[in-house]
Amino acid sequence: MKPKFLLTVFTAFIVVCTSNAQDFRLGKVSLQELKEKVHPKDSSAVAAVLFEKAENKLVYNQENGFEIELVVRARIKIYKKGGYDLANKTLRYYLVNNSREKVSFSEVATYNLVDGKIEKTKLKSDGEFDEVINKYWGQKKIVMPNVKEGSVIEYEYVLHSPNIGNPRDWYFQSDIPVNYSEYINSIPEYFVYNTNLKGFISPKVTVEKHNKSLRIDSKVRVSEAGFSATRTNFSSEDIPYTETRTTYLVENMPAIKEESFVNNIRNYTTSLEQELSMTQFPNSMPKMYSTNWDAVVKTIYDYEDFGLELNKTGYFEEDLNQILKGITSVEEKIAVIFTFVKTKVKWNGYHGYSCEEGVRKAYKTGVGNVADINLMLTAMLRYSELNANPVLLSTRSNGISFFPNRTAFNYVISAVETDKGLILMDATEKYSVPNVLPLRDLNWSGRLIRKNGSSEDVDLMPKVNSKEFANVALDVDNHGVINGKVKLYHANHEALRFRQNHIVTNKDAYLESLENKNNNIEINDYVRENELDLAKPIIENYTFKDTKTAEIINNKIYLSPLIFFSLRENPFKQEVREYPVDFGYPIQEKYSITLKIPEGYEVESLPKAMTVDGGENIGMYKFVIGNNNGVIQIVSTSDIYSPIVTPEYYQVLKDFFQKSIEKQNEKIVLKKI
Template sequence: MKTKNLILFLFLFLFFFNANAQEFKLGKVSIAELEQKVHPKDTAAVAAILFKKGETRFEYSQGKGFEMVTKVKIRVKIYKKEGYDWANQSVQYYLGNDLKESVSFSDAITFNLVGGKIEKTKLKSDGEFDEKTDKYWGRKKIAMPNVKEGSVVEFEYAIRSARIGELKEWFFQTSIPVDHSEFITYIPEYFVYNPNQKGFVVPKVTVVKNQKTISIMSKERTGFTTSKTTYSEDKIDYSETQTTYLAENLPAMKEEAFVNNIDNYTSSVSHELAMTNFPNSPTELYSTDWESVAKKIYYNDDFGPELNKTVYFEDDLKAIVTGLAKQDEIILAVLNYVKSTVKWNEYNGYSCNDGVKKAYKDKTGNVAEINLMLAAMLRTAGLKANPVLVSTRANGISIFPNRGAFNYVIAAVETVQV
């Protein structure tokens, strides 16, 4: 009799647990989630992330080698009209050279409770937008349909990238409460990344090893008068490290009066490529120092070489500085000329989009074009001027040396005290 009662208790317990456990799968929105009027732990919240699950895997193809594929699934609850912006999402992606990234959205649905029943409204093509923000970056956007107070919206996006230098930073926290945040990385043994965590909420981390296999096809032709093609398949086994970062019940990060960038204190994890170690190849180290980062940026075609272009402004510069002897007068004259001649197009960055010559001709340019032009003019006028890489507050504080640590460039000139 006791055994039967125990079995019945366990059955009821498991049934109750499964019935009440939140389903972290897209399309499984519950009536309870739609009926919820306020967040249980933050009644002032305008919205909340019910779950955010992401993973980054490395996929291999013979033509391209390894590529990173990041998939993210998100479910958001809208409590108030002020939270409607959370139904509009955007993902930035890289456009430059042969390392272009691609972004796609899927399974984007708005759920509402109508007459006690769940009503679904799928995202249509007119709610999806793609814009090119500059020469190197684009942004894919969605605007979810039929959003109301009480709606639940969910969607998935995927990013395919050959830029293996660093993984996309994963933020566990944001400006609204987050009930469940989970990020999993699947990294082949050929890549070694240094994970860097920040923030005051530390996620639970678990690591397991998986065995994976790569199949490589090859063909061989034999014969002279009558050729024959034979195909063969080679398999390479390797180890994969699966790391799971899990955090739950994260409070909203609120802006503070004396905090210049709240992201510096927001719980997140980033990964820097430290080395690669491929079969039959020497180990290649990638972790670097700030001096190496500065050199890479300087010798990029869109930075250092732009400083050497001077013909386009030389005649104008002569007219500007003629009759000026003091260095302070020359500096001020050149600065005011550039400010009044070339307008900022509201794009930041340390790389030129169209180049200093075109920016001068069109009288408009980004931060790099204007300030590299200014530095070049000051040099041509006989002053010791150099570009200086900086990071704006919005760009945050970098944990490790990398080019993304900078997003702005200014011109600095050394003056001689008399």
């Protein structure tokens, strides 16, 4: 499931220096903290975590056995208005049956400096909210009172969870600086957890052993000797055990910075992930919990709100029989069914591989979550005698999991196995077509589950280039004014992206943004083709007038060969890249331009043709130019072969873009005859 390079990267840690542990206590905000105007190591920071301390332990109670108790205390400094969002804390909790979790906040307050004195404002009841997200999840939210620039906020929360198999992940690093972050994990000897540290900065780890005991109370009904009456005997037993206390500590953690083309920054953030591997209680055999992906997906398939929903067909059979009349080919069946589901049921925005309303109700009401829609699609494809199966995946926002477990997935799509390979579909996206998944789905790999219980990895990353082609005809007059005509094609994922972003946009607003983006050109005669014909590229046609791109100096006209279509700066500015570059999908951009030389001018110089070969891990850039009877012809083609470029090829990629950009911005020089 996980890419091999991540395993290598995540073990290459840099140890940060730590100092002696400090006594951080809520309610002890200092004048120095309130007076601080900027973060001492990052003046751009809008806020900072002054300290954050978590204690995760397994506690025993007579009724439920061992449960997780997570206690978190935090103090945050707000430097600028951009940090006000940090004054709101939201915590999700699971709602279902015996797995129901409980969350409580306490010690919530905002501190400000008023006339040289510390003013404390406590959270009132109207600043705390408890919301139901769906039937699986709820969330508690606090909105801190009286927050200003310079405020310090504090809070404590406690999470009680019976879900001991997967403790909450802990993030030492954030998008703001973290001065101090400590995670203490206390585990009785009966439990063994797999632990994984992610990121490029390693916490300091200390391990201690402590002798503990738990008390088990019991009662037994016994008969009195020689009498029919009974009495109850109460007894207690203290059972000794060893607890392993592991402390993870980091100090002076820099803010993790977003970089260009990163799918999910949390994949590379310094954090801790755990999974229950084994239990062994006194006088009992060991019980193994660590498993493999096959076992995980089989468990999911057997859920009532997954496999049973997938097997339901009666609610759609009559309608489907009507729309499939006369259709025999695999491709036509797929296209018709896919379109039918997309138009029949609207996505409610909720992720998940478990049906929320159930396929019958979703079909009837026309609204459903991801599972309602895509399990329905799979069932219809199977009913039409296609080899269709669901594919579990983790969206880009959900990240990548290191352990085989049910929470590794948060989404499901549909796949049809054919002689030519898999055809992947996601009917939640109304502008998608088969094998063109929305960007949220393109997260490395998923897991296909067949009826017989077998499963296999599915590569989700597109193999076919998405394309953006432009045919451009230009006329330049002797004043340097450029008049042109453009025909611009968007295909595959580029077409999906365009439709998602612009079909519902007011055309006047879109044209204004297009003019502003392209050096304030003046656009006229704008026409769009194939807006809703999803099988075809979307095409834009327009004419334009450009008075700014060309420059006239000493009777010479200077202009870039790609005019305003050229890239101006390299998106890759870092000297060293720690994260993969994620383009989402392979792409080809091609511009074919004809430029008519104005009367009274001739070519003095042209940029030279050039090819930049980035190799199979990057791509190819070709620039061709020539002058034929007063018409300059230019073809610029950029191919990015791989949707993912690993960090070891970053410098090659950076140089590839730099050379391409420099070539695109060289000047054509026309001189007056």
